[in-house]
Amino acid sequence: MSDSTLNSELQQLLGNDRVLTDQEQLLSYSYDGTPTLNALPDVVVFPKTTEEVRQIVLLARKYHKPLVTRGSGTGLSGGSVAIQGGIVLCLTKFNQILELDRKNLTILVEPGVLTQQIADAATEIGLFYPPDPGTIKISTIGGNVANNSGGLRGLKYGVTRDYVMGLEIVLADGTITWFGNKCTKDVAGISVKDLFIGSEGILGIVTRILLTLVPKPAARETILATFDSLESAAQTVSDVIAHPVIPCTMEFLDKTTIACVEDYAKIGLPLDAEAILLIETDGHPSVILEEIAAVEEIAKRNGARKVERAKTEEERLSLAAARRSALSALARRRPTTMLEDVTVPRSELAKLVRFIQDAATRHNVQVGTFGHFGDGNVHPTFLTDERDKEELKRVHAALDEIFAYTIQLKGTITGEHGVGVAKKPYLPKQFDEGSLNLLRTVKKSLDPENILNPGKIFDVL
Numbered sequence: 001m002s003d004s005t006l007n008s009e010l011q012q013l014l015g016n017d018r019v020l021t022d023q024e025q026l027l028s029y030s031y032d033g034t035p036t037l038n039a040l041p042d043v044v045v046f047p048k049t050t051e052e053v054r055q056i057v058l059l060a061r062k063y064h065k066p067l068v069t070r071g072s073g074t075g076l077s078g079g080s081v082a083i084q085g086g087i088v089l090c091l092t093k094f095n096q097i098l099e100l101d102r103k104n105l106t107i108l109v110e111p112g113v114l115t116q117q118i119a120d121a122a123t124e125i126g127l128f129y130p131p132d133p134g135t136i137k138i139s140t141i142g143g144n145v146a147n148n149s150g151g152l153r154g155l156k157y158g159v160t161r162d163y164v165m166g167l168e169i170v171l172a173d174g175t176i177t178w179f180g181n182k183c184t185k186d187v188a189g190i191s192v193k194d195l196f197i198g199s200e201g202i203l204g205i206v207t208r209i210l211l212t213l214v215p216k217p218a219a220r221e222t223i224l225a226t227f228d229s230l231e232s233a234a235q236t237v238s239d240v241i242a243h244p245v246i247p248c249t250m251e252f253l254d255k256t257t258i259a260c261v262e263d264y265a266k267i268g269l270p271l272d273a274e275a276i277l278l279i280e281t282d283g284h285p286s287v288i289l290e291e292i293a294a295v296e297e298i299a300k301r302n303g304a305r306k307v308e309r310a311k312t313e314e315e316r317l318s319l320a321a322a323r324r325s326a327l328s329a330l331a332r333r334r335p336t337t338m339l340e341d342v343t344v345p346r347s348e349l350a351k352l353v354r355f356i357q358d359a360a361t362r363h364n365v366q367v368g369t370f371g372h373f374g375d376g377n378v379h380p381t382f383l384t385d386e387r388d389k390e391e392l393k394r395v396h397a398a399l400d401e402i403f404a405y406t407i408q409l410k411g412t413i414t415g416e417h418g419v420g421v422a423k424k425p426y427l428p429k430q431f432d433e434g435s436l437n438l439l440r441t442v443k444k445s446l447d448p449e450n451i452l453n454p455g456k457i458f459d460v461l
């Protein structure tokens, strides 16, 4: 059966305006946020209901076409790129907030709703949806669930998984399933929804999501601590948590990132510092005042050269914006920006950041590192030019060493961006053969024809 028959069946189902086949239009769906990776799909479709998704799954099976689910395409591991061609199932038009339940503190949404819309809907009724990936304004909740996305507040509030109470999933055979409910306790059956969270579109398509919301913190305090050594910044993080104070964010910027952010945002960051930490606590006003005082004292005890507290809401927001602009600021330096997200136990942070800097020097490449230090999650960001193949080779050599060292420190090759295509070669270095075989068994039992997002995370064999 030909592609044109498939396309006309898709057009019959969705109408012409929700099926793209024109090469120029397909181009926009040939990449995500991952540098040096792109592939043209055969067709892009925009369903608006679960039944339409189900029908498209059945057509993909009938025509033996790969089916690649896509949200906003902000992923950083190539998850939504159709590397084997086929149908891109773009869910951005499947985007209604279905229910806001104040009594049970839940929100039920379709997968194409933007994360920011969920945060805003919660704020409007005095509640809070904490997960806040850097792309909060443009990423979809379906993409967040499929990648189990984290963000700046992970240390205190956890990641997307911690807020998912229920999921509707369309399976590879077209079955529509629902797992979960509004109960805060539920141990009936196996927790299957957890299998789908973080499964990067290879096990099923998420078509409805029930999320829990929490009370909005009444107040926040933010400090900027400046350090002359990485070790002092890392020790401050460990000591704050051991105190114990759990800030909602503990963000780290190294010297290169500080220079780029300052050049971009001009907010007076210390250009001669080795590292800065942006630390925010939130909660009841009297509690956070005590907490922030303890954090200031710990930072000074660890040799912080300067500890400044944001005095106004404007100052607080400009510090937060500075951190959020880290990637864009670094990206201005060179044409290609390769952002990774290795993660280690917090106790190993200083070693890892030092190793990243040494690896960049050894391979004569530029790197800026920032990240969620409280979570042990750092983003070494290589500044390069993909047209310079020789330099790109050196970047990859540095990355190979960084991934190997991360695994040696008992860390993980990805804390929040997923494996997709970009980190697929490194997964067998982190997982033993028995564990990889278990992943393959799960995939084969749920998608025996390997239709859903084939070629991602691991090879099925």
Ligand SMILES: Cc1cc2nc3c(=O)[nH]c(=O)nc-3n(C[C@H](O)[C@H](O)[C@H](O)COP(=O)(O)OP(=O)(O)OC[C@H]3O[C@@H](n4cnc5c(N)ncnc54)[C@H](O)[C@@H]3O)c2cc1C
Pocket (backbone or CB within 6 Å): 032, 033, 068, 069, 070, 071, 072, 073, 074, 075, 076, 078, 079, 080, 091, 111, 132, 133, 134, 135, 138, 139, 140, 141, 142, 143, 144, 145, 146, 147, 148, 149, 150, 151, 152, 200, 201, 202, 204, 205, 206, 207, 327, 416, 417, 420, 453
């Ligand atoms: C500047 C920048 C900053 C970022 N900051 C963060 C950050 O702080 N924290 C973080 O965790 N990530 C971050 N990311 C990565 C990215 O934004 C997240 O992974 C986000 O959740 C992807 O959402 P999306 O809608 O763009 O999904 P896409 O990129 O379209 O898809 C991501 C994956 O999910 C699958 N998928 C999408 N929707 C569904 C669905 N409904 N059902 C099944 N599978 C689906 C796709 O097949 C793909 O594998 C950042 C990216 C950029 C470019």
